[in-house]
Amino acid sequence: MRMDFYSLSTVLLVILITCLLAKYTRMMLEKAKLPPGPTPLPIIGTLYKMKLSNVVRSLMELHKTYGDIFTIYEGHRPCVVLCGYKAIKETLIDKAEEFSGRGYYPVFYDFTKGDDLAFSNGEKWKELRHFSQLTLTNFGMGKRSIEERIKEEAEYLIDLLRKTNGSPIDPKHHLHGFVCNVICSVIFGKRFDYQDEEFQNLVHWLQDSFRIMSNPWGLMYNVYPGFMKYIPGPHKQLMKNYTFITDLIRKKMENNIKSLDSNNPRDYIDCFLIKMKKEEKKSVTYYNHNTLVMSSLLLLFGATETVSNTLCYLFLLLMKHPNVAEKVYKEIDNVIGHRSPNYEDRHKMPYTEAFIHEVQRFADVAPMSLPHELTKDTQIRNYTFRKGTVFLPLLTGVHYDKTQFNNPKNFNPNNFLDEDGKFKKNNAVMAFSAGKRICPGLSLALMEIFLFTTTMLQNFTIKPLVSPEDISIDPVGVGLAHIPPNYEFCLLPRSQK
Numbered sequence: 001m002r003m004d005f006y007s008l009s010t011v012l013l014v015i016l017i018t019c020l021l022a023k024y025t026r027m028m029l030e031k032a033k034l035p036p037g038p039t040p041l042p043i044i045g046t047l048y049k050m051k052l053s054n055v056v057r058s059l060m061e062l063h064k065t066y067g068d069i070f071t072i073y074e075g076h077r078p079c080v081v082l083c084g085y086k087a088i089k090e091t092l093i094d095k096a097e098e099f100s101g102r103g104y105y106p107v108f109y110d111f112t113k114g115d116d117l118a119f120s121n122g123e124k125w126k127e128l129r130h131f132s133q134l135t136l137t138n139f140g141m142g143k144r145s146i147e148e149r150i151k152e153e154a155e156y157l158i159d160l161l162r163k164t165n166g167s168p169i170d171p172k173h174h175l176h177g178f179v180c181n182v183i184c185s186v187i188f189g190k191r192f193d194y195q196d197e198e199f200q201n202l203v204h205w206l207q208d209s210f211r212i213m214s215n216p217w218g219l220m221y222n223v224y225p226g227f228m229k230y231i232p233g234p235h236k237q238l239m240k241n242y243t244f245i246t247d248l249i250r251k252k253m254e255n256n257i258k259s260l261d262s263n264n265p266r267d268y269i270d271c272f273l274i275k276m277k278k279e280e281k282k283s284v285t286y287y288n289h290n291t292l293v294m295s296s297l298l299l300l301f302g303a304t305e306t307v308s309n310t311l312c313y314l315f316l317l318l319m320k321h322p323n324v325a326e327k328v329y330k331e332i333d334n335v336i337g338h339r340s341p342n343y344e345d346r347h348k349m350p351y352t353e354a355f356i357h358e359v360q361r362f363a364d365v366a367p368m369s370l371p372h373e374l375t376k377d378t379q380i381r382n383y384t385f386r387k388g389t390v391f392l393p394l395l396t397g398v399h400y401d402k403t404q405f406n407n408p409k410n411f412n413p414n415n416f417l418d419e420d421g422k423f424k425k426n427n428a429v430m431a432f433s434a435g436k437r438i439c440p441g442l443s444l445a446l447m448e449i450f451l452f453t454t455t456m457l458q459n460f461t462i463k464p465l466v467s468p469e470d471i472s473i474d475p476v477g478v479g480l481a482h483i484p485p486n487y488e489f490c491l492l493p494r495s496q497k
């Protein structure tokens, strides 16, 4: 009996090793056809080359050795990294259709199962994305424009901030609240009171999930989803957070269904329900309750941390560079004065526009974008990549590309100004990525950033608690996002200046 047990174990071990060797041999044969990169090891792939606390830095290091297109291995799965403006232009932009697929991204996909607008592919993705983008750009969403919703929210927050009476505050929480309320107004048709318990929970779940995704646990889940499902750790909280958020969306959806007036949609949910009705007789439709809930979840995710982290960096960089701040204040005073800012004003405010673009470049809030997958076999340089190959657009490589910016490590709004002080666009700012998967919330985000920044600086002088040299701008989390450090400032009403 004992003998049998040992024989069985030996046989199993031999089978296991043979399988591993076969898999490894296949991986090495495949590797020969892919761009260069570090040698993958069985099971861990090229993980040994990654500093889990700052994967972006590790990838930028590999770029120095292997060039602007190189291959890494997430476990046994190859992933081709695109680094720098030229590499991203040749792929995401010049071969937009081929690069329009979404690669497997377990931290989200394992929950939504691709029933949403960000982690779906093919016709489902095209439909859900097109519909959501139209809705986000105001198409048929009631009487109030998105600009009005943003202005209303900015006013609420300014009133709240006025009550701080110049005492030190950490703006992170307020900025998250502002941004979350804007997207809530779009999806649910109404803003929440900042003290509302449901709202505070929502902000917490979103923030907490991003924090987990931007730490080593989130990263490990993306590499070994099957294994990590059985390991305790903070990543387990992710799925719980998603469940809380989707329960809330489902509750709102049920209320909308009861009070729906097809001629007067109030929000994204109403628009979705109306579209569902229109398509109910079709043999194939992608509009159902589950795609509504999952797409709303992804819009909430897409729209909150990205914009609020950008705003957190924006005010931090403003304090770090008082000479830049001076010019922004001056332009706001000259062009807007005391009336409320409009989005149209940006055309007359080149310095503020340049400042915002430089913040987006420098802060690089979504450093690794999201994975893309080839929709068909494609030739890039000397490589023929097979359909299904996964690519990671490393946006940091574009934003810090020395061929596109002088001294990219320095913060300098002049990167976006010509000799006459006019705003000068630079295609190498890809905070929203590029190609067919470019962020569908781009217009909403830019409008929020411009309107909130100008409203805030029109009302307050931002006073740091320490001198500019002592202000740290190093992120406290690097992964899906660059998470800005916590900081404090005092807000002095502009009249007291």
Ligand code: HEM
Pocket (backbone or CB within 6 Å): 102, 117, 118, 119, 129, 136, 183, 298, 299, 302, 303, 304, 306, 307, 310, 365, 366, 369, 370, 371, 393, 431, 432, 433, 434, 436, 437, 438, 439, 440, 441, 442, 444, 445
């Ligand atoms: C400063 C703010 C923002 C930044 C930096 C940002 C950045 C990005 C990036 C890098 C991607 C990945 C694109 C790719 O696959 O190559 C993305 C996708 C996406 N973003 Fe944003 N985003 C922002 C704001 C928003 C807002 C306000 C919304 C919603 C209203 C939103 C919703 C989405 C969605 C749904 C996707 C997936 C699109 C798809 O797969 O087709 N984002 N965003």
